[in-house]
Amino acid sequence: MADLLASSPGIPVGAFQPRRILRNGHVMTITGNYIPRQHQLPPGEPWFVEVEPASEERRSTVVRCDCDWQAKEVRRERLTLVLVHGLEGSSRSQYILGTASRAWAAGCNVVRMNMRSCGGTDELSPGIYHSGRSEDVAAVVDGLVREHGLQSVALVGYSMGGNLVLKYTGEAGTAAPAQLRAAVGISPLMDLAASSKALHELRNRVYEWKFLHNMLRRFRKKVALFPELYSEEGLERIRSMRDFDQNVVARYGGFADADDYYQSVASSRVADRFAVPTLIIHALDDPFIRMLASTRETLLGNELVTFVETQYGGHCAFLSPDSGSDRHWAEKTLVQWLLALDDPSRGDNATAVANELASGRQSGQ
Numbered sequence: 001m002a003d004l005l006a007s008s009p010g011i012p013v014g015a016f017q018p019r020r021i022l023r024n025g026h027v028m029t030i031t032g033n034y035i036p037r038q039h040q041l042p043p044g045e046p047w048f049v050e051v052e053p054a055s056e057e058r059r060s061t062v063v064r065c066d067c068d069w070q071a072k073e074v075r076r077e078r079l080t081l082v083l084v085h086g087l088e089g090s091s092r093s094q095y096i097l098g099t100a101s102r103a104w105a106a107g108c109n110v111v112r113m114n115m116r117s118c119g120g121t122d123e124l125s126p127g128i129y130h131s132g133r134s135e136d137v138a139a140v141v142d143g144l145v146r147e148h149g150l151q152s153v154a155l156v157g158y159s160m161g162g163n164l165v166l167k168y169t170g171e172a173g174t175a176a177p178a179q180l181r182a183a184v185g186i187s188p189l190m191d192l193a194a195s196s197k198a199l200h201e202l203r204n205r206v207y208e209w210k211f212l213h214n215m216l217r218r219f220r221k222k223v224a225l226f227p228e229l230y231s232e233e234g235l236e237r238i239r240s241m242r243d244f245d246q247n248v249v250a251r252y253g254g255f256a257d258a259d260d261y262y263q264s265v266a267s268s269r270v271a272d273r274f275a276v277p278t279l280i281i282h283a284l285d286d287p288f289i290r291m292l293a294s295t296r297e298t299l300l301g302n303e304l305v306t307f308v309e310t311q312y313g314g315h316c317a318f319l320s321p322d323s324g325s326d327r328h329w330a331e332k333t334l335v336q337w338l339l340a341l342d343d344p345s346r347g348d349n350a351t352a353v354a355n356e357l358a359s360g361r362q363s364g365q
Helices: 025-034 094-105 134-146 160-175 192-199 202-225 241-253 258-265 267-273 293-300 329-342 347-362
Strands: 045-052 061-068 080-084 109-113 153-158 180-186 278-283 305-310
Touching: 045 134, 061 134, 080 094, 080 134, 080 160, 094 109, 094 153, 094 329, 109 134, 134 153, 134 160, 153 160, 153 329, 160 180, 160 267, 160 278, 180 329, 192 202, 192 241, 192 258, 202 241, 241 258, 267 293, 278 329, 293 305
Parallel strands: 080 109, 080 153, 153 180, 180 278, 278 305
Antiparallel strands: 045 061, 061 109
């Protein structure tokens, strides 16, 4: 089945055809998660961004970004992609590296942002990370404009990172920095309550157990680092991600309860305020990301949104029959879409341009 392309700001998105043997959301998701990406990125330059200033109770919170820059003489005018990973991911997640490699080869700057505590930065962040930390994205965008003088920035988020990116985009609305050109969400967690319920379904418990195991391990490390702020009391009663959100995220994140958290931070609440071109890719067979009918209706009603909903694709996978890096359809598509948006003359030839630039780099040109 081809893409269900709901709307587009004049930039076509090619149809997704899945690998025949992967026409199952679980198989697609698991396979996509374990296929390593081949990349030729330069060593990332670390950039530390203060996202929350120090207070009387705690020290400042800092996130680490790994930056793959173009040459200094062209850096400022080149399109810069800020990539934000999903739950328990990092700047080294395979889908982040795959997207970064393709964008950098096409001449873009790439900033791979770690959420609070992720990517080995637990000690840099007294605060816990969650799906509502759009202020961290705002701090990174502000730093890129003020400190680095960049002229064109696009945000790309996967899963939970997609919610962060879209939440920031909607909250900023028409007041967003002029340098913000576009936003992209791949399998974005826009409706948290519905997705949390789906994650707890029996068929999805393997995903929930993995997430929960990693989140509990990370929180215990946080307790060890900041015993004056956190406690392990009650952790033994946590049996689901909703339990974790109720007893950890809500308790320490300033929410009344899990329901308040889900409602307060959902990017679907501000989807009608997206004021820059926005690409959203979602698969109907995603095992645990659910998109409400009301969210679809809102996206369809915003002429700046390119909404692509596919029959197959799983969660952040979208593996096509193509070979090499081209098999990762969503990564290829989002870069092509952003290149065409940044320079319409590249349009349908964006992939060829990226491949040409990549070949030139590899041959030392």
